[in-house]
Amino acid sequence: MSRRQRRSIDIFNLSFLDVVSCGFGAIILLLVIVKISEPRVIEQLAVDLTGLVQRLQAELYRLQGEAVAVNQDLRSGEEQLSEKRQNLTRLRSDLSYVRGQFTAGKRELDAQLRIEVQLETARQSLSEELRQLLGDNYRRSDNVIGGIPVDSDYIIFIIDTSGSMQKGAWPRVKQKLREVLAVYPQVKGIQVMNDMGDYLFSQYKGRWIKDTPARRKAILKRLSSWQPFSNSSPVEGIEAAIKRFYAKDKRISLYVFGDDFARGSIQQVVTTVDRLNRADASGQRRVRIHALGFPVLFSHGGIPVNSVRFAALMRKLAEDNNGSFVGLGK
Structure with a gap:
């Protein structure tokens, strides 16, 4: 194959x-x-x-x-x-x-x-x-000057600032305040209020003004333009002064300046002041109350009823509270 x-x-x-x-x-x-x-x-x-x-x-x-x-x-x-x-x-x-x-x-x-x-x-x-x-x-012979005791260490002025006083007596108010201060060469405290209890210096409300020559000048200067509301009744100012400034260790005198007492009851005021300025066991009141009456309304003629009421009220208050009342002539 x-x-x-x-x-x-x-x-x-x-x-x-x-x-x-x-x-x-x-x-x-x-x-x-x-x-x-x-x-x-x-x-x-x-x-x-x-x-x-x-x-x-x-x-x-x-x-x-x-x-x-x-x-x-x-x-x-x-x-x-x-x-x-x-x-x-x-x-x-x-x-x-x-x-x-x-x-x-x-x-x-x-x-x-x-x-x-x-x-x-x-x-x-x-x-x-x-x-x-x-x-x-x-008693010291110089404790009384012109019939007014001047033995207090503290003084409070209660001034009627109504329209009649402002218009008819204000220069004289300043003069009398200056004269009263001159009676007290040196005190421990001063205060100035109106008859409603309003203070001349609001920054010293409820406090004493220290007595110095500069303070006295300031008081007189401020007084020239001082115009608080007034109802011509001293009871509110007296009540405010006693309630706020009374102290057991202080000798205090109130000086009330006014010209009339237009409203209210004299007896009611006397009773109110007597309750506030009650006497101790020896009969001494808490504060002395003096008063100066200014004859503003007498210049209108006649005998003004409200001025007579003021004189009657302050004479009674001064008598009951170890003070003196002096009515000024025209």
Whole structure:
């Protein structure tokens, strides 16, 4: 049996070359396509990068501007802080000075108070020794001036500020107040109220005005323009003065200035004052009540009934309350 002859294989045949040619053709086509589109991509990329750079530069400028503003604010804040620190240092220095002044003033006040207490104790001791030497019935000859006792350490003026007094007697009111003050060269306290209980100096409401020459001048000056409401009845002022200022350790005199008593009962006023200004076991009242009657209504002719009522009321109050009544002439 004849052996079959084996076919020889040729790797470079036509089919293989076709395949290889197609592959190279495809590669060349791809290269051509890429070369054509590459400039467009690069151009677009360049455009995009240029816009990004511009945006980044704009953002950089904005941030630089904000940094400048922040630095300015920071410098301003530092300047304000430095100024406030200087002010604080100055205030601390002022506070230290005021504290020093307060401490020195307090020491001086304490010293004055101790001296006053010592003087008062010495005065009381001297008064007791004089009483023992001279007897209980001894009275100083200068305790009465013009019929009015002037032995008080505190005086209160209760002045009728009605229209008739303002128009017809005010210069004389100031004159008589000055004269009464002159009778007391030095007292421990002064107060001025009207017949309704209103104070001449509201800042001294309920407190004594310390007696000094300057205070006396201020009282007379303020009196010139003082025009509070008045009902021409002294009972409210007397009641307010006794209730607020009476104290067991104080000798007080009230001076009532007025011209008429237009309304109310004389007996009712006397009873009210008697209840407020009650007497102790020795018959001494809490305060003395003096009165000055101004003849304002007499200038109208005849005998004015309200002026007569005022004179009768104040004469009775002065008699019952260890005081004096003085009716002034025209």
